Amino acid sequence: MPKKEIRLNAGDPDCEAPQYAINEALMSIIQGGKNTHYPHHTDIPNKFAEAVVDYYKKFTGVEYDPKFVLPAAGSSAALYTALAAVLEKGDEVLMFSPYYMGHTSIFNGMGVKMKMVPLKEELGYHPEPEDIKKAVSKKTKAVLLCNPGNPTGTVFTKDECKVVGDVAVDNDLAIFADEIYLHFVYGDNKFTSVASLSDEYKERTLAIMSFSKTFSMTGWRLGYDIVPEKYIEKAKLVAGLTAPRPATFVFNAGIACLRGDFKYVEERRVEYEKRRNYFCKAVDDLGWPCHLFEGAFYAWFDATSTGMGSGEFLAKLKESQNVSLSPGDRFGADGFIRVPLVQPVPVLKEVVKCLGEFQKSL
Numbered sequence: 218m219p220k221k222e223i224r225l226n227a228g229d230p231d232c233e234a235p236q237y238a239i240n241e242a243l244m245s246i247i248q249g250g251k252n253t254h255y256p257h258h259t260d261i262p263n264k265f266a267e268a269v270v271d272y273y274k275k276f277t278g279v280e281y282d283p284k285f286v287l288p289a290a291g292s293s294a295a296l297y298t299a300l301a302a303v304l305e306k307g308d309e310v311l312m313f314s315p316y317y318m319g320h321t322s323i324f325n326g327m328g329v330k331m332k333m334v335p336l337k338e339e340l341g342y343h344p345e346p347e348d349i350k351k352a353v354s355k356k357t358k359a360v361l362l363c364n365p366g367n368p369t370g371t372v373f374t375k376d377e378c379k380v381v382g383d384v385a386v387d388n389d390l391a392i393f394a395d396e397i398y399l400h401f402v403y404g405d406n407k408f409t410s411v412a413s414l415s416d417e418y419k420e421r422t423l424a425i426m427s428f429s430k431t432f433s434m435t436g437w438r439l440g441y442d443i444v445p446e447k448y449i450e451k452a453k454l455v456a457g458l459t460a461p462r463p464a465t466f467v468f469n470a471g472i473a474c475l476r477g478d479f480k481y482v483e484e485r486r487v488e489y490e491k492r493r494n495y496f497c498k499a500v501d502d503l504g505w506p507c508h509l510f511e512g513a514f515y516a517w518f519d520a521t522s523t524g525m526g527s528g529e530f531l532a533k534l535k536e537s538q539n540v541s542l543s544p545g546d547r548f549g550a551d552g553f554i555r556v557p558l559v560q561p562v563p564v565l566k567e568v569v570k571c572l573g574e575f576q577k578s579l
């Protein structure tokens with residue numbers, strides 16, 4: 218009998234949105250009226266922006282005016298708004314590699330050149346300050362800091378955030394701060410929002426946020442940017458022309474999340490940490506170095522010792538074990554494999570067993 222398929226390739230959490238968010242959306246639809254009409258003819262987006270700034274202050278320490286919050290139908294739309302508000306074809310952006318391909322695909326589409334700063338395996342996927350400084354050129358317009366990072370889970374230290382902030386100030390760069398995993402940080406690691414470290418950083422930082430991972434709301438499509446004064450008019454123009462807006466009743470669910478008690482989020486964090494502690498060690502024990510990631514929820518292991526590229530490794534794994542994982546070459550590191558830990562430990566145990574059997578067959 219063929220093995221049952223296990224698919225772990227997308228970062229889509231294995232649970233439902235918090236019940237209070239579901240209730241709020243349902244009640245909003247049942248009540249109708251302003252909850253189900255054009256959002257901009259209601260006060261709902263303003264209430265959402267107020268909830269965002271209160272939330273952001275509580276969890277990052279950064280204070281914003283609600284007028285700088287731009288809601289979007291998911292952070293992918295918010296990302297495009299932020300990037301297009303700052304960059305033009307031919308500009309250069311600094312970013313860290315391995316990277317999230319959702320970032321590189323937008324840059325590619327915009328004709329923006331990417332300068333990669335390596336996150337080295339031997340340094341636990343942290344950057345060397347000199348590498349950041351020397352990557353800047355005359356064409357560099359911005360730096361993208363995905364913190365915690367996808368796929369490496371890097372939680373940038375306060376000092377690393379300072380290096381990024383100083384490089385941005387010294388070279389007049391914008392900072393794109395994709396902080397969508399900020400709640401998912403493990404062990405002794407501490408999240409720092411780069412904008413919290415100085416006003417000079419804050420006035421050039423465009424924050425990109427999402428409900429997808431924090432509240433397991435990937436299909437609800439809710440995210441936002443917080444854009445500094447310098448870029449707000451252009452960002453509004455871009456968002457108005459291109460970015461899909463959230464549905465009115467989804468705003469209400471979002472407000473319930475941001476004003477909630479965050480018990481749900483902490484439970485998710487604890488669950489992801491448990492999965493991380495099991496899975497990374499188990500894969501590492503197989504002899505494929507698997508980084509005990511600091512944040513987000515992706516295991517990232519080094520299979521270069523097999524001599525296979527990520528694509529070949531995964532095609533053979535799928536053929537022999539019926540397990541699908543994500544190929545590291547899509548994140549800039551061929552021979553590496555990313556595993557979103559969006560299944561409970563018993564399923565992850567099965568994946569480890571399959572990896573072990575696959576390894577023996579090589």
Ligand SMILES: Cc1ncc(COP(=O)(O)O)c(C=O)c1O
Binds near residue numbers: 291
């Ligand atoms: C770092 C990062 N940013 C943005 C996104 C996009 O999320 P969404 O469009 O669902 O808000 C993802 C999704 O995996 C991600 O990992």
